[in-house]
Amino acid sequence: MREDTRLDEEIREVMKKDFPLPLNVKSAQEAAFAQIRRQAQESPESEAKKEGQPRPRRRFFVRSFAGLAAVAALFLAVCIADPAFAAQIPLVGRVFQTVGDSLRVFTGCDQR
Amino acid sequence: MHELVEKAVQGDADAFLELMEKNSLSMYKVARGILQNDEDAADAIQSTILICFEKIHTLRKAEYFKTWMIRILINECDQIWRQRKKIDPIEEVPEIPRPDQSLAEFEFKEMLRLVDERYRIVLTLYYEQGFKIGEIAELLNLNENTVKTRLVRAREQIRLAYVQETPREGGTRDERRYTAG
Numbered sequence: 001m002r003e004d005t006r007l008d009e010e011i012r013e014v015m016k017k018d019f020p021l022p023l024n025v026k027s028a029q030e031a032a033f034a035q036i037r038r039q040a041q042e043s044p045e046s047e048a049k050k051e052g053q054p055r056p057r058r059r060f061f062v063r064s065f066a067g068l069a070a071v072a073a074l075f076l077a078v079c080i081a082d083p084a085f086a087a088q089i090p091l092v093g094r095v096f097q098t099v100g101d102s103l104r105v106f107t108g109c110d111q112r
Numbered sequence: 113m114h115e116l117v118e119k120a121v122q123g124d125a126d127a128f129l130e131l132m133e134k135n136s137l138s139m140y141k142v143a144r145g146i147l148q149n150d151e152d153a154a155d156a157i158q159s160t161i162l163i164c165f166e167k168i169h170t171l172r173k174a175e176y177f178k179t180w181m182i183r184i185l186i187n188e189c190d191q192i193w194r195q196r197k198k199i200d201p202i203e204e205v206p207e208i209p210r211p212d213q214s215l216a217e218f219e220f221k222e223m224l225r226l227v228d229e230r231y232r233i234v235l236t237l238y239y240e241q242g243f244k245i246g247e248i249a250e251l252l253n254l255n256e257n258t259v260k261t262r263l264v265r266a267r268e269q270i271r272l273a274y275v276q277e278t279p280r281e282g283g284t285r286d287e288r289r290y291t292a293g
Contacts, residue, residue, distance in 0.1 A: 007271055008239075014223050015239040018137060019216040025140050028154035032161035033129055039165070040125035 117174035128168060132161050135178075138241060139185055145224055145236035146189040156192050160185045182241065183251055186233075226273045231266035234259055 021029065079086035087097045113134070119127035139160060143153035163184050171180055224232050237243045237251065245263075249256045 004267075007267060011223065011235070011267070011270060012239045014216075014219045015141070015236065017216040017220065019214045019220070021136060021140055022150045022154075022210070022217070023212075024150055025136075025154040025157060028158040029132070029136055029161065032158045033132070035162060036125060036129060036165050 113177075114174050117171070117177045120168050121171050121174070123169065125165075128165055131177075132164070135181065139181070141220065141240050142182060142185055142233070142236050143189050144221070145232040146186065147193060148224070148229070148232075152189075152192050152196065156185060156188045160188050163188070178241070179243075179247065179251065182237070182243075186251060223270065227266045227269045231262045231269070234262040235266045238263055 020026075079089070083097070087093045113131070116127045116131045116134075120131050136157065139157050140153055143156045144150070147153050147156060160181070164181055167184075171177060224235070227235060233252065234248060237248045238245075243251065245256055245259050248254070249259045252259070
């Protein structure tokens with residue numbers, strides 16, 4: 001048991017010991033690093049970073065605008081589908097009531 | 113390390129490079145454990161670094177970085193190993209130590225040479241990387257018992273070849289000689 005622990009320690013010591021990377025490994029690593037540096041310089045992300053443009057903030061605005069547009073479209077669709085319901089909504093209801101009346105006149109659906 | 117990983121995930125290329133620099137020796141040891149030669153290990157490390165850079169934004173938690181990176185490295189090593197096997201059947205040729213090679217590097221390579229091919233990666237992941245048995249099993253797609261068995265056998269092979277020749281009275285560790293031929 002004690003011998004096992006000692007062996008474990010010996011193996012760990014050899015396996016964990018630091019040494020400089022062999023030359024060919026070091027140059028392969030450097031080649032990869034150089035490629036990454038090039039990519040980072042070319043990518044718009046790094047340019048944005050350099051110019052101090054707050055990318056995440058811009059993304060937040062785009063997302064918020066898209067969300068609002070989606071909600072507005074859904075609301076519009078519901079109101080068009082059911083003008084009676086739309087007419088009950090304050091402010092907007094008046095607009096839909098006018099539109100609904102004009103449509104009724106235009107399509108000749110007026111019961112009078 | 114944690115902070116560097118987080119910066120790298122957010123797209124900081126300098127942080128990523130620093131992170132890779134810090135992990136390059138670990139990567140080399142794992143790659144060497146699988147591929148058994150420096151040329152192939154260099155190729156595996158180069159492509160691993162590039163893949164990691166490409167995919168670092170997909171890393172969910174910083175604490176998984178090491179496992180994630182090692183998994184990519186193992187996949188790359190496997191790919192290189194399979195390609196090499198197709199071209200010519202692998203035959204282990206004893207490597208001539210370079211004149212600039214440090215004693216630590218020599219000892220590391222010798223220890224790997226003492227154990228059977230399929231036990232080397234388990235040995236590296238357990239002792240060098242400090243992974244637990246369960247983590248190694250997951251990384252290598254092996255059963256936990258298989259990992260344990262391989263570890264026991266690797267230890268046994270080292271014991272037979274390396275520890276049996278205990279240091280002489282008053283001798284230092286470095287004076288010890290490897291007995292495996």
